[in-house]
Amino acid sequence: MAGTPRAAPKLMRVLSSWLPSLSARFVLLVAGLFLALSVVMIVVASYLDLRDEEQRIVSDAKAIAATVSRLAVPHLTNHHYLILEQELESIAASGVVEAAQVLDPARSVTIDGDPETSYFDEQETHPLVVLALETGVEQVRQTRERIEIAVPVQRTEDTGVLGVALVSVERPPVQGLLFTIWSRNIVITLVLLVFCVPVTFHFAENYVRPIKALTQTAHTVSAGNFDAPFPVERSDEIGVLARAYRDMVGTIRNNMVQIHELAYVDPVTRLSNRESFRQHFTNNMHGADSQANRLSVLFIDLDRFKRVNDSYGHDHGDALLKEVASRLKGLLEKPHGGMPPGNGEAEPFAPLVARLGGDEFAIVVPTDKSAGNVVKLAEQLVQCIEQPLEINGLTMTVGASIGVSTYPDDGEDYTAILKNADIAMYAAKKTGGNRACFYHEIDLDAHSHERIRLEAELKNALLGEEITIVFQPKVDCATMKVVGAEVLARWDHPEKGMLAPGEFIDVAEESGLITRLGDRVLILACRQGRAWLENGLKIPLAVNVSIRQLEKPGFTSRILDILEFTGFPPDLLQLEVTETVAMADPERVSEATKPLLEAGITFAIDDFGTGYSSLAHLQRLPFNTFKIDRSFISGLDGDQHSRSIVQTILAMAKSLNYEVVAEGVETREQQIFLTENGCHTAQGFLFARAMPAGRFEAWSSSFGGGKPMEGDMAGAEVEAQRDQVG
Ligand code: C2E
Ligand code: CA
Ligand code: CA
Numbered sequence: 001m002a003g004t005p006r007a008a009p010k011l012m013r014v015l016s017s018w019l020p021s022l023s024a025r026f027v028l029l030v031a032g033l034f035l036a037l038s039v040v041m042i043v044v045a046s047y048l049d050l051r052d053e054e055q056r057i058v059s060d061a062k063a064i065a066a067t068v069s070r071l072a073v074p075h076l077t078n079h080h081y082l083i084l085e086q087e088l089e090s091i092a093a094s095g096v097v098e099a100a101q102v103l104d105p106a107r108s109v110t111i112d113g114d115p116e117t118s119y120f121d122e123q124e125t126h127p128l129v130v131l132a133l134e135t136g137v138e139q140v141r142q143t144r145e146r147i148e149i150a151v152p153v154q155r156t157e158d159t160g161v162l163g164v165a166l167v168s169v170e171r172p173p174v175q176g177l178l179f180t181i182w183s184r185n186i187v188i189t190l191v192l193l194v195f196c197v198p199v200t201f202h203f204a205e206n207y208v209r210p211i212k213a214l215t216q217t218a219h220t221v222s223a224g225n226f227d228a229p230f231p232v233e234r235s236d237e238i239g240v241l242a243r244a245y246r247d248m249v250g251t252i253r254n255n256m257v258q259i260h261e262l263a264y265v266d267p268v269t270r271l272s273n274r275e276s277f278r279q280h281f282t283n284n285m286h287g288a289d290s291q292a293n294r295l296s297v298l299f300i301d302l303d304r305f306k307r308v309n310d311s312y313g314h315d316h317g318d319a320l321l322k323e324v325a326s327r328l329k330g331l332l333e334k335p336h337g338g339m340p341p342g343n344g345e346a347e348p349f350a351p352l353v354a355r356l357g358g359d360e361f362a363i364v365v366p367t368d369k370s371a372g373n374v375v376k377l378a379e380q381l382v383q384c385i386e387q388p389l390e391i392n393g394l395t396m397t398v399g400a401s402i403g404v405s406t407y408p409d410d411g412e413d414y415t416a417i418l419k420n421a422d423i424a425m426y427a428a429k430k431t432g433g434n435r436a437c438f439y440h441e442i443d444l445d446a447h448s449h450e451r452i453r454l455e456a457e458l459k460n461a462l463l464g465e466e467i468t469i470v471f472q473p474k475v476d477c478a479t480m481k482v483v484g485a486e487v488l489a490r491w492d493h494p495e496k497g498m499l500a501p502g503e504f505i506d507v508a509e510e511s512g513l514i515t516r517l518g519d520r521v522l523i524l525a526c527r528q529g530r531a532w533l534e535n536g537l538k539i540p541l542a543v544n545v546s547i548r549q550l551e552k553p554g555f556t557s558r559i560l561d562i563l564e565f566t567g568f569p570p571d572l573l574q575l576e577v578t579e580t581v582a583m584a585d586p587e588r589v590s591e592a593t594k595p596l597l598e599a600g601i602t603f604a605i606d607d608f609g610t611g612y613s614s615l616a617h618l619q620r621l622p623f624n625t626f627k628i629d630r631s632f633i634s635g636l637d638g639d640q641h642s643r644s645i646v647q648t649i650l651a652m653a654k655s656l657n658y659e660v661v662a663e664g665v666e667t668r669e670q671q672i673f674l675t676e677n678g679c680h681t682a683q684g685f686l687f688a689r690a691m692p693a694g695r696f697e698a699w700s701s702s703f704g705g706g707k708p709m710e711g712d713m714a715g716a717e718v719e720a721q722r723d724q725v726g
Helices: 003-018 022-078 081-093 127-135 174-222 237-264 274-285 305-312 314-333 372-386 414-430 446-463 505-511 514-534 547-551 555-566 579-584 586-599 615-619 630-635 640-656 668-676 693-703 711-725
Strands: 099-104 109-112 139-142 146-154 161-170 294-303 352-357 360-367 389-391 394-396 399-407 436-438 467-476 481-493 497-499 541-544 573-578 602-608 625-628 659-663 681-683
Touching: 003 022, 022 081, 022 099, 022 139, 022 146, 022 161, 022 174, 081 099, 081 109, 099 127, 127 139, 127 146, 127 161, 174 237, 237 274, 274 294, 274 352, 274 360, 274 414, 294 372, 294 414, 305 314, 314 352, 314 360, 314 372, 314 389, 314 394, 360 372, 372 399, 372 436, 399 414, 414 436, 414 446, 446 481, 446 505, 446 514, 467 514, 467 693, 481 514, 481 693, 505 514, 514 541, 514 547, 514 555, 514 693, 547 555, 547 579, 547 586, 555 586, 573 579, 573 586, 579 586, 579 602, 586 602, 625 640, 630 640, 630 659, 640 659, 640 668
Parallel strands: 399 436, 481 541, 541 573, 573 602, 602 625, 625 659, 659 681
Antiparallel strands: 099 109, 099 161, 139 146, 146 161, 294 360, 294 399, 352 360, 389 394, 467 481, 467 681, 481 497
């Protein structure tokens, strides 16, 4: 019993591995059922046929017996035994019966159809005959071989019995009967089967066809065609399935649209985004290999957009960007907007405008031989953007600095073309803005070319993760303990490798990118300082600040914000401002630093000694630390002048209660001189050069033992490091 439920799935598994096709399985099922039915039918039919056949034989025998009995009536009445004998013999000779006899009880004569015997012979009376004579009714006896019937001979039913007629009929063998019946039924079944299989196959195919159609549609959909029609008009289960499929595909299509939007559409302006722009460019650059068939990128940066954003807020800024976007789109959609006039050449691609981020837009257009269409488009763009904008009831004006570079003339791939368009845009901005510059026309010497390029690259570096920081330890000369670290910026340039600040700080200052750079450095520093604190390492950090940062409105709140969201304590932060900067505008500096001092942040004067500041001035500023410039320390070894200056600074600092840090300490002699003259904190290659956070941690734990480095070893290291710095 328990085997059956488990056997069914097993059978289904075997079936499905044998016959993967649904219609073949259906045909097999129908044929199997048909065969099983046929077997049952044949068995039943054979039983019924056999029974009919037997009944027929019995009734035939009875009919013969009745005939014999009727035949015997006159002969028995008149005792014409001889005639009766002849008639019985002829009946027996016909082969219909095995034996036939009549008994005349009155004279005890038995007349039979056997030619060998005669009615004169004594014959034993058959027991069935005796029974029929006694009862006066017909008697039947059936054995395997024969059927015997004894019938009373009477004139009519009411008259007395004259005698008894006995007929014996041979039974045909059952096997023979069965054989005939079975072969007949099997032939019928086979004929039906031959007819039934193709018909079933036809029906099965009809049933499976819509499933096949559905499968085909599903394949088409998975190949990416979401408009493939589903057979939804059917009202049966397949129709239900098709509708379910259609709904599912509809949902998927909507999701795909949303995903596409998120990936390729700028949410503010609904223009294409940077990625979509890149794809459009690269898809079309392969066709652009001849002079007559090029493509140009116009890199558009809005002038004065920052001012709008800062003074009116982001809502106005966004509205302005939307308006500019719709102007750009409108311009490109005009007849011939940006397209070269048709000249029978290969069909050029459609121009595309995208927002790359912030206030930067870009357009890619097919370019004709003379690039005349691009020149014209650039002019139109400048004019169209400088028209006053009506934003939330306010009238504003912005401008556009546009840089153009053309593929393949100005670069061999998308990255180069975009970068060069960016450089050209910088050139446009540098020369007053609100104009377009073509990359190949920028007339610059190699140096300024490099600076512009660096500026463009730095801007991108700040978007990514290329700006990193390193830490240079400050050491207490008396105890040889690490008392803090100065944070120094590095630029992990993708082509040039790790750049020191000397190679990019100036560019950053000039371009105004220094504020973003400063923010980045401060965030990275505070984050690291906080992580160290959590690991039980309390390291005061000094971060360099540029005058551009100090000047920028919101400087103080920006610093406090960064401290708050990184969780770095203000009293562990020192800001370094160079002496020249601090002295240039002392009022501004003290105003900007006041709330920071109140929060616990300390300030240091960097490169002290280079600015010849008067003490009176210095005292008005909120500094509590001097960093003696490297040039004086390096002069200590031979130069008496430097020795006197350093001694003076240290004495002055002591009397005014300032802390002093000596920068650029490279030798043991320098260190000893400084210690003897009361300088406690030093920083320089003698101890360590600036290093990444991980190495700093390892270094300070081994250095923290308090043993100064041996002079020779330190000297060798200084040489090596000086080589690297130099
Ligand atoms: P700095 O503030 O005077 O920083 C000290 C510089 O002297 C570092 O150079 C440091 O590596 C180097 N130095 C330290 N010890 C020795 C020594 O024993 N011998 C020699 N020859 N040099 C030593 P670096 O890292 O190249 O920084 C150069 C300048 O760039 C810094 O001068 C600082 O003014 C500026 N800077 C660095 N990072 C930033 C930053 O995040 N923001 C701003 N605004 N300026 C930064
Ligand atoms: Ca510094
Ligand atoms: Ca310095």
